[in-house]
Amino acid sequence: MKKSTLFVLLAVVALALVAWVGCTTKEAVEAPAAEETTSGLNVVAAKWAGSAHADAASEAFNHWNEDDPQEVPPTCAKCHSSTGFQDYIGADGSETGKVDAAGKIVDSINCATCHNDAADKLDAAKLPNGTELSALGQNAICSTCHSGMGSSKDVADKVAGLAEDDVIADQGIMGVHYLAAASTQAGADGGMGFQYEGKTYAGTFKHAEPVNSCTECHDPHSLHTQEVPGSDANLCSTCHSDVKSYQDYKKISMSKVDYDGDGTAESTYDEIEGVRAVLIKALAGYSTAKSGATFGFNPAAYPYAFIDTNADGTLSEEESAFPNQFKAFTPRMLKAAYNLMFVTKDPAAYIHNADYALQLMYDSIESLSEFSGVSTQGLVRP
Numbered sequence: 001m002k003k004s005t006l007f008v009l010l011a012v013v014a015l016a017l018v019a020w021v022g023c024t025t026k027e028a029v030e031a032p033a034a035e036e037t038t039s040g041l042n043v044v045a046a047k048w049a050g051s052a053h054a055d056a057a058s059e060a061f062n063h064w065n066e067d068d069p070q071e072v073p074p075t076c077a078k079c080h081s082s083t084g085f086q087d088y089i090g091a092d093g094s095e096t097g098k099v100d101a102a103g104k105i106v107d108s109i110n111c112a113t114c115h116n117d118a119a120d121k122l123d124a125a126k127l128p129n130g131t132e133l134s135a136l137g138q139n140a141i142c143s144t145c146h147s148g149m150g151s152s153k154d155v156a157d158k159v160a161g162l163a164e165d166d167v168i169a170d171q172g173i174m175g176v177h178y179l180a181a182a183s184t185q186a187g188a189d190g191g192m193g194f195q196y197e198g199k200t201y202a203g204t205f206k207h208a209e210p211v212n213s214c215t216e217c218h219d220p221h222s223l224h225t226q227e228v229p230g231s232d233a234n235l236c237s238t239c240h241s242d243v244k245s246y247q248d249y250k251k252i253s254m255s256k257v258d259y260d261g262d263g264t265a266e267s268t269y270d271e272i273e274g275v276r277a278v279l280i281k282a283l284a285g286y287s288t289a290k291s292g293a294t295f296g297f298n299p300a301a302y303p304y305a306f307i308d309t310n311a312d313g314t315l316s317e318e319e320s321a322f323p324n325q326f327k328a329f330t331p332r333m334l335k336a337a338y339n340l341m342f343v344t345k346d347p348a349a350y351i352h353n354a355d356y357a358l359q360l361m362y363d364s365i366e367s368l369s370e371f372s373g374v375s376t377q378g379l380v381r382p
C-alpha cells in the first residue's frame with residue numbers, strides 16, 4: 001500500500017473520529033492530529049468537488065441515461081464510469097486490462113476511482129493502437145482515461161489496399177475521441193498520430209524538471225495547474241515570466257519560429273492555430289478537386305466534418321447540420337483529417353507536445369499539396 005492510500009485511510013478514520021467526538025461530548029477534546037488531517041482532507045475534497053471529474057451532471061456521465069438497460073457499455077465504461085474504471089484495472093477482483101461488466105450511469109470519478117490497491121500498483125497504460133506506455137507511476141491512472149478511443153491504426157486498416165485518391169463510399173471522418181492528452185504527450189512513443197512513411201517524429205515531450213508528467217502539472221484533485229510549492233504562484237511562472245494565470249498560457253513563446261509562415265513568430269498556441277487553418281484550407285482545396293464536395297470543419301458540432309456548400313471557407317449553422325456531414329473521404333484525405341482531429345481534440349496540444357502536433361499537420365498539408373493548391377512553402381516543420 002502506498003503512502004497516499006494509507007494517508008487517505010487515516011484521514012477518513014480521523015474524519016469519523018471527529019464526527020463521533022462532536023456527537024458524543026460537548027467538552028473540549030484535544031485532538032490536534034485528527035483535526036489537522038481532517039482539514040487537509042477537506043481541502044482535497046473541496047478541490048475535487050469543484051473539478052470536472054466530480055461533475056455528476058456532465059454529459060460524460062449521463063450520456064446513457066435514456067438507454068435500456070440504463071448502463072454504460074463495457075467499451076465506454078473504462079472512462080465514463082467509476083465502477084467501469086475499477087473493473088478495467090481489476091480493483092473489483094475481476095480480470096485486469098478489460099471491462100467485464102457494464103458500468104453504472106451517473107457514476108463520476110471519485111476518491112475510490114483513483115485510491116485503491118490496483119490503482120496504486122498501476123504503472124502502465126495501453127493506448128487504443130495497442131502501444132503500451134510504461135513506467136508512468138501514478139500518471140498511469142490519468143493516462144488510462146486520457147488516451148482516446150480510435151487511432152491512426154484504425155485509419156490505416158480502413159484504407160489498406162485502396163487507391164489513395166479514390167472516394168470511399170459513405171466514409172465519415174475518423175478521430176481519436178476526446179482529451180487524449182497522454183497520446184499527445186507521448187508523441188512518436190505512442191504513435192497515435194497518423195505518421196507518414198519516411199518522416200521522423202518527436203517522442204514524448206521532454207519539457208523541463210519538474211513539469212514532465214500529468215500530476216507534476218495538474219493537481220490530481222482540482223485538475224488545475226499546480227502551484228509553486230509553499231506559494232500560491234502559478235507553477236509555469238517560475239520559467240515563463242510572462243505567465244501570471246491560466247489566461248497567459250496561450251501567449252507563451254519559446255521557439256520564436258514562424259511555423260505557419262504568416263511573417264511573424266507568434267506564441268506556440270497561435271502558430272499551431274495558424275498551421276491548423278492552413279491544414280483545413282488544404283483539405284478544402286483537395287476535396288474540391290477530388291471528392292466533388294468542399295470540406296469544412298466545425299469542432300463544436302458533431303460529427304465535425306461538413307460540406308461547405310457555398311465554398312466560402314466557413315461553416316454556417318445550417319451547413320453544420322448532421323445531414324450535411326462530409327462523407328466523401330479518400331484515403332489520403334482520411335489520414336490528414338484524422339491528424340486534424342488528433343490535434344484539435346486535445347485543446348492543450350500546444351502544451352502537451354507542440355512539436356508532434358506541428359509535424360503531423362505539416363506532413364498532412366504536404367501529402368495533400370499535389371491536388372489541394374496549398375503548398376508547404378513558407379511553413380516550418382520543427
Ligand code: HEC
Nearest residue numbers: 059060063075076078079144145146147148149177178179
Ligand atoms: C479512453 C477513455 C474513453 C473511452 C474508452 C470513451 N470515452 Fe467518451 N470521453 C472521454 C473523455 C476524456 C471525454 C471528455 C469529456 C468532456 O470533455 O466533456 C469524453 C467525452 C464523451 C462524450 C461527451 C461529449 C460532450 O459533448 O461533452 C460522449 C457523448 C462520449 N464521450 C461518448 C463515448 C462513448 C459512446 C464511448 C464508447 C463507445 C466512449 N465515449 C468511450 C473518454 C473516453
Ligand code: HEC
Nearest residue numbers: 004007008011041044045048109110111113114138215220
Ligand atoms: C483522478 C484521480 C484521483 C481522484 C479522483 C482523487 N485522487 Fe487523491 N490523489 C491522486 C493522486 C495521483 C495523488 C498523489 C499526488 C501526489 O503524490 O502528488 C493523490 C493524493 C491524495 C492525498 C495525499 C495528499 C495530497 O494532497 O497529495 C489525499 C489525502 C487524497 N489524495 C485524498 C483524496 C480524496 C479524499 C479524494 C476524493 C474526494 C481523492 N483523493 C480523489 C489521485 C486522485
Ligand code: HEC
Nearest residue numbers: 052053055058060078079085109141142145214218220223
Ligand atoms: C476514469 C477515467 C478518468 C481518470 C482516471 C482521469 N480522468 Fe480526467 N477526465 C475524465 C473525464 C470523463 C473528463 C471529463 C469530465 C466532464 O466532462 O465533466 C475528464 C476531465 C479532465 C480534465 C479537464 C478539466 C476541465 O475542466 O476541462 C483534466 C485536466 C483532467 N481530466 C486531468 C486528469 C488527470 C491529471 C488525471 C490523473 C490524476 C485524470 N484526469 C484521471 C476521465 C478521467
Ligand code: HEC
Nearest residue numbers: 142143146179181182185207211212213214217347348351
Ligand atoms: C507542462 C505541464 C503539463 C503536463 C506535463 C500535462 N499537462 Fe495537461 N494541461 C496543462 C495545462 C496548462 C492545460 C490547460 C491548457 C489551457 O487551458 O489552454 C492542460 C490541459 C489538459 C486537459 C484539458 C484539455 C483542455 O484544454 O480542455 C487534459 C484532459 C489534460 N491536460 C490532461 C493531461 C494528462 C492526462 C497529462 C499526462 C499524460 C497531462 N495533461 C500533462 C499542462 C500540462
Ligand code: HEC
Nearest residue numbers: 208209210211217235236239249252254255268350351354
Ligand atoms: C522548469 C521550467 C519550466 C516550467 C516550470 C514550465 N516550463 Fe514550459 N518550457 C520550458 C522550456 C525550457 C521550454 C522549451 C522546451 C523545448 O522547446 O524543448 C518550454 C516550452 C513551453 C511551451 C512551448 C512548447 C514548444 O515546444 O514550443 C509551452 C506552451 C509551455 N512551455 C507551457 C508551459 C506551461 C503551461 C507551464 C506550466 C504548467 C510550463 N510551461 C512550465 C520550461 C518550463
Ligand SMILES: [Ca+2]
Nearest residue numbers: 087094095098
Ligand atoms: Ca475487469
Ligand SMILES: [Ca+2]
Nearest residue numbers: 258262264266
Ligand atoms: Ca507565425
Ligand SMILES: [Ca+2]
Nearest residue numbers: 308312314315
Ligand atoms: Ca459556407
